[in-house]
Amino acid sequence: MGPSDPAASDVQDAKRARTEQSGPEPMAVDEAANGTTTAEQQAQAAAGPSMRSLMVQYYRRLFPVQQMFKWLCYGNDGSHAAADVSFSSRRELCFTLDGDIFVRYQSYKSWSDLHSDLVHKVPSKIDIGPVYTHDPRQRAKYAKGEEDYTQLSLTNIDQRQFEQL
Secondary structure: OOOOOHHHHHHHHHHHHHHHHHOOOHHHHHHHHHOOOOHHHHHHHHHOOOHHHHHHHHHHHHOOHHHHHHHHHOOOOOOOOOOOOOOHHHEEEEEEEOOOEEEEEEOOOOHHHHHHHHHHHOOOEEEEEEEEOOOHHHHHHOOOOOOOEEOOOOEEEEHHHHOOO
């Protein structure tokens, strides 16, 4: 069972998935409690906080979620009688996560739902999509092949352009 063996790779992937779900193994916790650190941990500490941890803090504390949500609703945020309260839940957002993983057909009923998802998923890019006539998350319920939406604006905010600043 060498390093290029597919079975070894599967075992490592399963172990990695268990560690991500349940936290570090007890030995890793014991080593951290005893003050022993690996060379990788020392290098990471010297380099400062990771980009992901900085992005979590950005989305948690600085990102103007309420203002963005209100802007995306075009006045349909429930603040007046003629507002369409389902408008925001029909707006599609697409997140690009680390590793160019696309999470499409996201929609939110309130700014707090959007905020918690931003903090949890930590997207590196947010694409603002069209407003559908139905919730984009429930697209499977509707006829295939129909493009039933209103495309008012499409904006691409790519945070990678600002990494050098």
